[in-house]
Amino acid sequence: MYGDLQALTSALTQLAQPVSILLLVGGIVTGLVIGILPGLGPPIAIALALPFTFYLDTVPSLILLLGIYSAAIYGGSISAIAVGIPGTGAAIATVQDGHKMFKAGQGGEALGFSLTGSIIGGLFSVICLALISPLLAQLAAKFGPREYLAISVFGLVVVVRVAGQSLSKGLLMGGLGIFLTTWGLDELNGTERYTFGSYHLYEGLPLVPFLVGLFAMSEVMIGAERALTKIEFSQASLAVRLPGFRQLANMKDVLLRSSVIGTIIGIIPGEGAAVGAFFAYSEAKRKSAHPEKFGTGIPEGIVAPETANNATVGGALVPTLTLGVPGSPAAAVLLGALLIQGLAPGPRLFAERPDLMYSIFIGLFLINVLMMFIGLVAIRFAARLIMVPTSIILPTVMLLSFVGIYSVSNSFFNVGVLLGAGILGYVVRKLGYSIAPLSIGFVLGPILENALRQSLTIADGSVSEFFNTPIGLTIYAVLLLTILWERIISFFKRR
Amino acid sequence: MLTQRLANIVFTILIVIACVWFGMIAQGFEASGLLASSGLPSKFFPQLLLAFTAVCALIVGGLYLFKGQAGNDAGETVFAGFAEARRGLLMMAVAVACYFIWKHYGFIPMAVIIGPLSLMAMGVRSVWQYVIVLALTGLTYVVFTRLLNIQFT
Structure with a gap:
């Protein structure tokens, strides 16, 4: 892909269009606002913006969504630090030290560390994305059904393992998510499956309404329960104090380690920013000379999770773009945006649309740089946003979900799917299930079914043939290693 | 208030019933003409997933029934109030x-x-x-x- 000057020029031209620049800034501002508002995370932010992309060209629409994605993850840290309520799941780890620093009168420093860490993590992951994606795409071009089966199984198992505290509950949700993708005409032989006589179901349950319902509508119902909870916050405005180079140099190990962790966690299909943040936080604590100080309000406790959660953005795009397998729930919604644009993410996309890939890499780089400046300004207004009552936000989110989904397809059926998915999401979340395996299962389902059926046909029904491929075998081996990792470590520690 | 234990037991029973019902519907998936003999039958994957989901639901239901929890939520209620x-x-x-x-x-x-x-x-x-x-x-x-x-x- 690299070396295609024509594609590079085309990408730069598209990014330099006033619409693209406007949407880039607009995406960052929107992402920051939604990230700051407690409860509304990146998947909801992207889902609410999806209908607008229907009316935009591919590059501006992706720039808008990527801006929202990156900024929403960072925005969550502002309310985490200022009021101790994480705006997003990715900022939960930041609360522990961030809010303690804020209460100790070091709020400006805490916000500065969070912003700087987020930018560094984001930039690091973009560079990794640009370097790894073309190589993985070349490798993925050689993938057959058995390799795709292995990747899908890998993604599902990993997301189930990290979602919630019960493995069986995660597996149940994963299974349910995949089952729901079997509705509609069978792609291989045209058999009607669970269409219930409705032509609306011939193409199965639509992806975008299902995901928007699952994330946004269920959040409206959950949020309504605690809508009257008052937020204690006395600051009229917030100010940032950026850390100096010497302070950053002292934390170079934490920054580098967290960037690497975030990027790798992002690349693993199905894992999200919250997992990356927690993992980086626990690693920073483990490697620290003063682990007992973590949780008492120290900069490392902010820098580690914030660097890692923004590093997951670039990482999550690696499998999304090269394999069509989402790296996180937010990337699953982003995948829906690519499908709306008529694009099929996968190795062929790199060969067919190198200009688009350049636009994504350069656009994401610019987003992270601009986020530094916009973030500095936005934090000053964050206090007012934090004080906005949830009861005002929720009806607006519900209306936006309704009209947004309707506007994409002019279909009441899709609004019904949105509502159904919202109720399903609400019920399962109330019962202590995570919706991450459900959403990832819903995205991976068709890939998994096609890969499984083709693999079984090729192997003439022999399951052992699934492992008779070096790439597939490697993926299963890595999966086994991740499952047994903790036991292996504890075994060697005992010896 | 409604406990997680009771709510989850009811939910898993409903899931198992739904799996059986959808599984029976899947028995009727038949491809016609030349495509009928191509590859695995259409009912294979949905039924595989339904069986998997039902087993998971039985495990979750069993955990709540016999251990009172699945994922450290013993004694918790579905709603705060x-x-x-x-x-x-x-x-x-x-x-x-x-x-x-x-x-x-x-x-x-x-x-x-x-x-x-x-x-x-x-x-x-x-x-x-x-x-x-x-x-x-x-x-x-x-x-x-x-x-x-x-x-x-």
């Missing part, structure tokens, strides 16, 4: 009601009442919140109809 339960369930009812109002009476009646109904469901009494929500509804309507040229029925 009656007020929270009322607000959440009423919001769900508002969403369903708005869908049917839109379907039967048109977009504008739905858009006008979605905000006030939601605020009432949440128990909001502040008048200015009603005014702001209505203003935001108007703004959303203008953006979609004027800027994006969407025609709502």
Whole structure:
């Protein structure tokens, strides 16, 4: 892909269009606002913006969504630090030290560390994305059904393992998510499956309404329960104090380690920013000379999770773009945006649309740089946003979900799917299930079914043939290693 | 209050019943003509997934029945209190009601009442919140109809 000057020029031209620049800034501002508002995370932010992309060209629409994605993850840290309520799941780890620093009168420093860490993590992951994606795409071009089966199984198992505290509950949700993708005409032989006589179901349950319902509508119902909870916050405005180079140099190990962790966690299909943040936080604590100080309000406790959660953005795009397998729930919604644009993410996309890939890499780089400046300004207004009552936000989110989904397809059926998915999401979340395996299962389902059926046909029904491929075998081996990792470590520690 | 234990046992029973029902429907999936003999039958994957889901549901149900928990939620309730339960369930009812109002009476009646109904469901009494929500509804309507040229029925 690299070396295609024509594609590079085309990408730069598209990014330099006033619409693209406007949407880039607009995406960052929107992402920051939604990230700051407690409860509304990146998947909801992207889902609410999806209908607008229907009316935009591919590059501006992706720039808008990527801006929202990156900024929403960072925005969550502002309310985490200022009021101790994480705006997003990715900022939960930041609360522990961030809010303690804020209460100790070091709020400006805490916000500065969070912003700087987020930018560094984001930039690091973009560079990794640009370097790894073309190589993985070349490798993925050689993938057959058995390799795709292995990747899908890998993604599902990993997301189930990290979602919630019960493995069986995660597996149940994963299974349910995949089952729901079997509705509609069978792609291989045209058999009607669970269409219930409705032509609306011939193409199965639509992806975008299902995901928007699952994330946004269920959040409206959950949020309504605690809508009257008052937020204690006395600051009229917030100010940032950026850390100096010497302070950053002292934390170079934490920054580098967290960037690497975030990027790798992002690349693993199905894992999200919250997992990356927690993992980086626990690693920073483990490697620290003063682990007992973590949780008492120290900069490392902010820098580690914030660097890692923004590093997951670039990482999550690696499998999304090269394999069509989402790296996180937010990337699953982003995948829906690519499908709306008529694009099929996968190795062929790199060969067919190198200009688009350049636009994504350069656009994401610019987003992270601009986020530094916009973030500095936005934090000053964050206090007012934090004080906005949830009861005002929720009806607006519900209306936006309704009209947004309707506007994409002019279909009441899709609004019904949105509502159904919202109720399903609400019920399962109330019962202590995570919706991450459900959403990832819903995205991976068709890939998994096609890969499984083709693999079984090729192997003439022999399951052992699934492992008779070096790439597939490697993926299963890595999966086994991740499952047994903790036991292996504890075994060697005992010896 | 409704405990996680009871709610999850009921939920897993419903899941198992649904799996059996969908599994029986899947028995009727038949491809016709030349495609009938191509590859695995259409019912294979749905039934595989249904069996998997049902087994998981039985395990979850069993955990709640015999251990009282699945994932450190022993003794927990589904809702924090009656007020929270009322607000959440009423919001769900508002969403369903708005869908049917839109379907039967048109977009504008739905858009006008979605905000006030939601605020009432949440128990909001502040008048200015009603005014702001209505203003935001108007703004959303203008953006979609004027800027994006969407025609709502």
